Amino acid sequence: MDVLDFRSYFTPDKQVIYSLLLILLCSTVDSTLRYSIREELPKGSVVSNIANDLGLDTRLLSEGRARIVCEGTQQYFQVNTKTGVLLVNERIDREGICEETAKCLLYFQLVIENPLQQYRVEVEILDVNDNSPSFPQREFVISVVEQAVPGTTFPLERAQDLDVGVNAVQNYMISQNDHFRLDIPNLKDQNKRPEIVLVKQLDYEKTHTIRLQLTAVDGGEPPRTGTAAVQINVIDINDNAPVFNQSVYKVKLFEQNAKNFVAVKVTATDLDDGPNGDIIYAFSHISDAMGRIFKLNNKTGEITVAEPLDFEDRNIYQMEVQVKDGGGLIAYSKVVIEIVDVNDNAPEIILTSVRSPLPEDSSPQTVVALLNVKDLDSGGNGNIRCTVGTHQPFRLMSSFKNFYRLVTDGHLDREKVSEYNITVTAVDDGSPPLSSTAVIHVRISDINDNPPVFSKTLYTMQVSENNKPGALIGSIMATDKDSAENAQVSYSLIEEMVKGFPISHFISINSDKGNIHAVRPFDYEQFQNFTFLVQALDSGTPALSSNTTVKLYIIDRNDNAPTLLHPSPKDSSFSAEIVPNNAEGGYLVSKVVAVDADSGQNAWLSFHLQKVSDQSLFSVGLHTGEIRTIRKMTERDNTRHTLIVVVKDNGQPSLSATATVKIVAAENFSGHYLESTDKEQVGEFDSNLTIYLIISLAVVTFLFLAFIVLLLTLKAYRIKRSVFSSVPDQNVPSSNIVSFRTSYLDSLARGTIHQGYLREVQAKVESLSGGSKHLDPNKGTIYAGNEHPMLIDINNANEFLQDHQPAANAIPPSHSSYQRVQAILTRPMSTDWQEG
Secondary structure, eight states: OOOOOOOSOOOHHHHHHHHHHHHHSOOOSSSOEEEEEETTOOTTOEEEEHHHHHTOOHHHHHHTTOEEEESSSOOOEEEOTTTOEEEEOSOOOHHHHHTTOSSEEEEEEEEETTTTEEEEEEEEEEOOSOOOOBOSOSEEEEEEETTOOTTOEEEOOOOBOSSOGGGSEEEEEEOOOSSEEEEOOOTTOTTOOOEEEEOSOOOTTTOSEEEEEEEEEESSSSOOEEEEEEEEEEESOOOOOOEESOSEEEEEEETTOOTTOEEEEOOEEOOOOGGGGOOEEEEEEOOHHHHHHEEEOTTTOEEEEOSOOOTTTOSEEEEEEEEEOTTSOEEEEEEEEEEEOOSOOOOEEEEEEEOOSEETTOOTTOEEEEEEEEOSSOGGGGOEEEEEOSSSSEEEEEEETTEEEEEEOSOOOTTTOSEEEEEEEEEESOSSOOEEEEEEEEEEEOOSOOOOEESOSEEEEEEETTOOTTOEEEEOOEEOSSOGGGGOEEEEEEOOEETTEEGGGTEEEOTTTOEEEESSOOOTTTOSEEEEEEEEEESSSSOOEEEEEEEEEEEOOSOOOOEEEESOTTOOSOOOEEEETTOOTTOEEEEOEEEOSSOGGGGOOEEEEEEESOTTTEEEOTTTOEEEESSOOOTTSOSEEEEEEEEEOSSSSOOEEEEEEEEEEESOOOHHHHHHHHHHSGGGSOTTSOHHHHHHHHHHHHHHHHHHHHHHHHHHHHHHHHHHHHOSOOOSOHHHHHHHHHHHHHHHHHTOOOHHHHHHHHHHHHHHHOSOOEEETTTTEEEOSSSSOOOOBGGGHHHHHHHHOGGGGGSOTTSTTHHHHHHHHHHHHHHHHHHO
């Protein structure tokens, strides 16, 4: 915005007027905001309200952390973020910044951090009359020959004023005298200088020296002046002044020229001879800085380069060279040295603001950084192209010339790339081109976009039964690709029912480490395995989770001793296994049946004889439990035997149970014979038993047999009525049939019906009934008579036993091993019949 400057004293009221004029008279030609202020304003002076000029809310400045970024090292301006007022931060000296440049401009940027915005501002520094004119010399000495005719002119040095415009030198004055007047040239022509004109011829004999005072006046309010003394020496005639062969010398130098390089040589001639023709060269008007760079040989007129030239510092030099002869006559020539730019400056990348860390869910076109580039070279050497590295989700967007925004150009994923080093490259169009790079480090901040992931989809664990409560079963682990609290995983059980109880009734899990512990002891005999779910939950917002399946196997331990099924340990009777007294070797006497609630090798049973009355007569199968005769029985052998069989499992340590098997050798199966034999030989079962045990066993056996006889008698009575009603022959004695049935049922209850017994039964039945009676071993059925047989199906022995034999109730029908017992009970009979 261009503001008209009224040359007047600066006051706060005028500053307000200038600010209003600044807004009203501005003409916007591009996106740069422009102001004009006077130099030398005190710190804190108001320039304008930049928030109003840009149409911004002052809250945006304060909340967005607005700041001023000046181009250069000096921070000349500052902004009040609460009011939006632009203030002068330090004194501005236009002459120190721009020297003699007609238009002095300062640039800065207003940067707002949140959201990232930038505005470019141009401030023109207006000159004030703060410098007085000054002459390069305090005294000028001019020699004038006495024969000089009126109208002869004598050029003087110009006064130098650091101010510009109307504040520069506007007029010259000379002190009153009779011989000279001052001729003031057009000051707009920089080649012109003030001259004194001889108006009256001098007389050396009358006047040797004339002293005048030259005054330079500028156009400021109030005007400032500078003075110098002019001494005129009247000499004899030297009527030829030196003359340059060129009024203006122009030369171009590359800024890379070496030190002591001869830039230009000026040449002047003087037609006089002798001392009046000796000439000397000198700079007539040159600044101290220029005097350090260029040196003039006063004899040869060669101008050499004493210090390196820099186009970026200054691209043109103008100086005046004077030549004076021995008679004091002076001539002037102008030298113009133009510096030619070479591409000796690489582009410079300036980062204004960088946003880091950057959320990984940032949308495309999100501003990451603000930057600008500059090149001190000119022309094509100063044209800059900016690029960023490939294969990164970022790109550069131009705001305006040499100002860029770095924005996102793709999806960010912190789990793949957590930080970026973005290389910005700036290349100029010089030959050869120069480049520079800047690395922008941007960290990507995490969001909770990854659920926990278990190392396995299915975990298999084992625990031995009878474990201690709190025992460690195993561990699970889930990892989360996120970071910080988004990656903090906690574990929990997903409640479900197992065996009618919630899963927490059996196990627990450590929420931090994922360790799974047993809440209570497990029993393999109740259940062998179960499956449950574990959930992993992170601490993000919103929280994410995943599940895994854990299958837990219970490992069996040998905690159950074998259980006897036959002979039943609950049977208190003294029933014995009956074998023929002439049984051959290998005869199956009985079978010990046992089961083990454990599994695997813990349930592998073996049978061993712990005690036997005659070791040469009986043996037991190691794995079958079958008791067989080793040799043929003889009349010399005892008729009663007691075997103690130990059943052991294969666990570590091994558990066992003991079964007592009684064996009676007999010639027939009469109930009376069995009863009398029991009474007579009760003391022969075991000589080592105490009298108390013998009496107890005798009583129990007697009561048991009496109960069986009574029960079978009642049952036989009903069967008898059915048989006699269907059989014509009424001469068969019922007592013998009852005796037969009683003996048969007693043997059937023990599973000990053998070949010899069946033959005896068949013979007895034939003798009693006189009919065609026989046994069918293939079908497992006993036949009595041809027309109306009495059938006893061995396959239904258990049902028959339940109806007729209380001793059979010692085997629980609901027991899981019932089918095996039934098969074992029927197998010996089939074997014997097939052998028979």
